[in-house]
Amino acid sequence: MKAKDHIVLLLLLTLFSGGCSEDIFNEEIKYPESIWDTRVYKIERHPTVNRNGYGMDLFHFGNDSVDSEYLTEETLGSFPFDLLFYNDLSYSQSFTGDWIGAGNPVIFMNTGVSAAIVGYGISRFESFTNVEKDLFNDSLKCDPVVDLQSTKHRHDESCMINADGSYNHEEGFQIQSLIKEEYSKLIIGNKFRPNNGGVFECNADDPEQINLQPVFLVKTREGAYSLFMVTLFKGTGPDSQKSTVTWKLIATK
Numbered sequence: 001m002k003a004k005d006h007i008v009l010l011l012l013l014t015l016f017s018g019g020c021s022e023d024i025f026n027e028e029i030k031y032p033e034s035i036w037d038t039r040v041y042k043i044e045r046h047p048t049v050n051r052n053g054y055g056m057d058l059f060h061f062g063n064d065s066v067d068s069e070y071l072t073e074e075t076l077g078s079f080p081f082d083l084l085f086y087n088d089l090s091y092s093q094s095f096t097g098d099w100i101g102a103g104n105p106v107i108f109m110n111t112g113v114s115a116a117i118v119g120y121g122i123s124r125f126e127s128f129t130n131v132e133k134d135l136f137n138d139s140l141k142c143d144p145v146v147d148l149q150s151t152k153h154r155h156d157e158s159c160m161i162n163a164d165g166s167y168n169h170e171e172g173f174q175i176q177s178l179i180k181e182e183y184s185k186l187i188i189g190n191k192f193r194p195n196n197g198g199v200f201e202c203n204a205d206d207p208e209q210i211n212l213q214p215v216f217l218v219k220t221r222e223g224a225y226s227l228f229m230v231t232l233f234k235g236t237g238p239d240s241q242k243s244t245v246t247w248k249l250i251a252t253k
Helices: 003-026 122-127 130-139 176-183 207-211
Strands: 039-044 054-056 068-070 083-086 091-093 099-101 106-109 114-120 214-219 225-232 242-251
Touching: 039 054, 039 068, 114 122, 114 130, 122 207, 122 225, 130 242, 207 225
Parallel strands: none
Antiparallel strands: 039 242, 054 068, 054 083, 083 106, 091 099, 114 214, 214 225, 225 242
């Protein structure tokens, strides 16, 4: 091969290689249509079922069945959730000093997740557009550190009391008023519970709550944006122990 032919060949290879690299780096990521679907789930609140929380992965690829699940001791540390719907398996002290069954439904945000309330009611959820998200960037906050720690989540000596009035972390009862005070510091926390800790007044089983519940803009661990709300804290009939949640991805970044 002559020297001139070598030069031509090198030029062609350089142009061809450069063109491919440019196409690769400029190509827009194409996400599957399924990630834009609105998700609706009924979550069992009863702590014998919802023992370790119900994890929700808001920006999820692949099989829809694994975008959320009831967690076990093992998957609690491995399932990539953005939000955790948790119902405390706990007891509080009744007026007579006996134990009474309890549960403090709460939604925790995982590390790296932030959120803000952007309005109220299902109509707001349905009408919110991805263009609006930039208006709330400065309002997005992460959960503060909660002063309730245990192998599960959220216990502290100041929130426990014995039957004789003394405090003891190992044997004490929860003082639910203090627990709820801590939960109210969280961004989502217990704000979806209409008659106890929520930001609106409504009977827990009133269907009108779907028009009153707060709508949250959530920035996921990956930096995507999703709308989230608990449309119904409590259902009727066989769903009386279930809360209904819905979310939809509105932007990938």
